[in-house]
Amino acid sequence: MGVNYEIRKNTYYDSVTLMLISKDISKIEGVNDAIVGMGTDLNKELAERIKMSNDEIKAIAANDFFISADLSDDSVWESVIGKLNELLNKKSSENSMDYKPKSINSALTYQSDSNIAIISVPGQYAAAEARKALDEGLHVMLFSDNVSIKDEKDLKELAYEKGLLMMGPDCGTAIINNVPLAFANVVNKGDIGIVAASGTGTQEVSVIIDKLGKGVSQVIGTGGRDLKEEIGGITMMQGLDALIEDDATKVIVLISKPPALEISKKILEIASKSPKPVVVDFIGGDYDMIKSYGVYPSVTLEDAARKAVALSKGENPIDFIGFSKSESEIENMVQNEVDRFDSKQKYIRGLYTGGTLTDEAMKMLGSDLGCIYSNIPLDPKCKLIDSSKSIKHTCIDLGDDEFTQGRPHPMIDPSTRAERLILEAEDETVAIVLMDFVLGYGSNEDPVGEMIESIQFAKDNAEKREQYLCVVGSICGTDKDPQNLIESQMKLEENDVIVMPSNAQAVRFVKKMIEKIG
Amino acid sequence: MSKVNELFKKEISVVNVGLESFYNELKSQDVKAIHVDWRPPACGNKKMSSLLSRLKSK
Structure with missing residues (x-):
């Protein structure tokens, strides 16, 4: 019994491959915990923290591979190594x-x-690799995070000088010439161009544009920090200029969390001079200030998509603050759900994989519900002391750094969220669980399927104590994505999950329920 | 025409450095792509890596 380990010198695998292998190894019976990784400082620290390190592991370098497993029985080690070799061989035979x-x-x-x-x-x-690419005259999409703000500024200035795009760092989503890059959906080709500092926010907008029968010309990601004062919105301005010049683009959409005021003014100034209509979603940004620049502010990501589609059709865009279904249908649905709660059930638990969708949910739930506790709260006083424990109304971004250290992002591996859902369902004050399901390239091959078992378990658990747990979700995906959208929706509905057409409608629906509970 | 607008008119051709899954997904869509078999410089040895980068910048 105890920790077994193996080191393979000068053998390199990428982090996602290793984390997924780690997940498979952990599932072997007799394995209490396992870590499979390269000898980076972060991995070595993690191994030490969970007491799965030793002097040999501490001495390895970032180019050395190691596995360390805590076993309930030493005889399991042979099957661990067997499985590891099988997975690594399978991996090396791909595209060999x-x-x-x-x-x-x-x-x-x-x-x-x-x-x-x-x-x-x-x-x-x-940053070093991005610099090499720019020096070779390549446009860059930099997916990596943990790049310093100074490096970001230097890279963006270098790219600007060379007339190249520097998307990122921390840029997860782009669609260039109809090709989805990294985490992106398969969206119709069309005449709406997007420049965005948000990953899942962009996915949501592009997917809704597609669902409404239109499409995108280009989707340019900037990385989340582009509109901070230190960077000055270099990529967003460059992207905006390029879309203004692009013949295939008729309408432009800009998406970001509220930028620094000065940067916001700079961007809006350029947008105001655009001969093409510009829709702006500075999520929770100042509606009237944006409008004063003669552009179209939006109230949600869905609203941004709807306005862009209306403008692309030559129609007058209006704020969309309702539902796709009729008000009376929604009222009936709300009443049906509320009637099933008991008097103890009062709270929402939002379990999100997308950061911008979490943010949108918290903004829409608004201050009239009191604090919406979170690991990424709108108000610092609503920060969860321990992110693993929800309080009252809570919305969690499970894709935030603290949940992804040494683990794949929940859009790749839904197991963190599956475990969290079961935990939330043990709390008898919880009435509603709110979730996003993000399809598309980059994501898990069946994000819905991977959650179904825990949804059933959570609902059954509530039922055993004579309570009803309401689960509301929205799927960010198109019928052309590699996952099956229709089947995903059916699986959720068969399991008594209410599926709304967008995150905004899901949140609005949940808010109506909470207001009714009182 | 700017280089970004020129890109919009071309077939994209990707150099992928890092996660191989991105390369596999591009290939599955028949997008022209090449994967760099990247590994940390100087065998992941930080001291050596910093010496190398100092040499390169000279």
């Missing part, structure tokens, strides 16, 4: 015939017409 050069420079010798680099190496190495 493809030529994989060792550097960007040699990649360009082989594929000389390359025009964009997607970089997702660990943060400490990311």
Whole structure:
């Protein structure tokens, strides 16, 4: 019994591969806990923190692979190593015939017409790789996070000088020439161009545009910090200029959390001079201030998509603050749900994988419900002391850094959320669970399927104590995504989950229930 | 025409550095892509890596 380990020197695998293998190893019977990773400082620290390290592991380098497992029986070690080899062999046989050069420079010798680099190496190495790509004249999508703000500024200035796009760091979503890059959905080609500092926010807007029968020309990601004062909105302004010049774009959408005031004015100034209509969703930003620049402010991500679609059709855009279903249908649905709660059930628990969707939910639930507790609260006084324990009304972004250290993002591996849902359902004051399901490239191959068992378990658990747990969700996905949208929706509905057409409508529906509970 | 607008008119051709799953997904959509078999510089040895980068910047 105890911790078993193995080190393989100079053997490199990327982080997502390793985390997914780690998950499979942890499922083996007799494995209490396991860590599979490269010898980075972060992994070594994690191993030490969970008491799965030793002097040999402490001494390895970032290019050395290690596995460490806490076993209830030492005889399990053989099957752990067997499984590990099986998974790694499977991995190395994928695309094994493809030529994989060792550097960007040699990649360009082989594929000389390359025009964009997607970089997702660990943060400490990311800026150097991005710089190499820019120096070679490539546009860059930098997915990696943990890049310093100084490096971001330097990279963006370098890109600007060269006339290249520097999307990111921490840019998760882009669609260039109809090709989804990293975490993005398969969306119709159309005449709406998007520049966005938000990943899931962009996915939500592009998906709704598609559902409404229109499409996108380009989706340019900027990374979450682009509109901070230190960076000055370099990529957003560059993207906006490019969309103004682009013949295929008729309507432009800008998405971001409220930018620094000065930057906001700078962006809106350019937008106000655009010959094309510009829809702006500075999530929770100042509606009247945005409107004063002659652009179209929006109240939600869905509203931004609807306004863009209306403008693309030559129609007059109006605020969308309701539901796709009729008011009376919604009122009946709300009443049906509320009638099933008992007097103890009062609270919402939002379990999100998308940060911007969490943010939108908290803003829409508003201050009249009191504090919406969170790990990323709108008001610092509503910050959860312990993010693993919800209080009253809580909305959690499970994709935030503290939940993803040493684990894949919940959009890739839904198990953190599945476990959290079961925990929330043990609380008899909880009435409603609110969730997003993000489809598309980059995401888990069946985000809904992976949650169904825990949804059933949570609902059954509530039923055992004669309570009813209401689960409301929305799916951010199109019928062209690699996952099956229709089947995903059916699976949820068969399991008594109320599926709304957007995050905004899901939140609005939940708010009506809470107001009725009183 | 700016380089960004030129990009909008071309077929995209990707150099992927890092997560191989992004490369696999691009290939599954028949997008032109090449994957760099990236690993940390100087065998992941921080001291060596910093010496190397100092040499390179000279």
